[in-house]
Amino acid sequence: MAFIIHLYINNLILLKMAKARKKPVEIEFITFDEFVEFGKNQPDANIVDGMPWSFNYKGFPITHENNERYLIPTLEGTHNFTPLDVLITGVKGEIYPCKIEIFEATYDVVE
Helix, strand or coil: CCCEEEEEECCEEEEEECCCCCCCCCCEEEEHHHHHHHHHCCCCCEEECCEEEEEEECCEEEEEEECCEEEEEECCEEEEECCCEEEEECCCCCEEEEEHHHHHHHCCCCC
16 A cells, blocks of 8 residues: 655655555564574485585475575565575564664664
């Protein structure tokens, strides 16, 4: 649902987008290194040269692209997960990578 306000000035239409604020919900996240360690410890993991190549994370099949990238199935398709990201588990159990700088600007870590 989008809210757009049309302003008419001198016969020109100016659009003013509505603003919203994220609800204060808690999410889970894991760093790349923690994710690799998680994968190594899974009974279904396929380990190649010390790296987990395929395993399941929270019911999602994970694929190793290279030692700096995993392929993550998200609601929007397959996304790359790298050491510059954290992997978030959303409020409905979905997973998706998020750049660390965006994560730090958007979330406060709680214990």
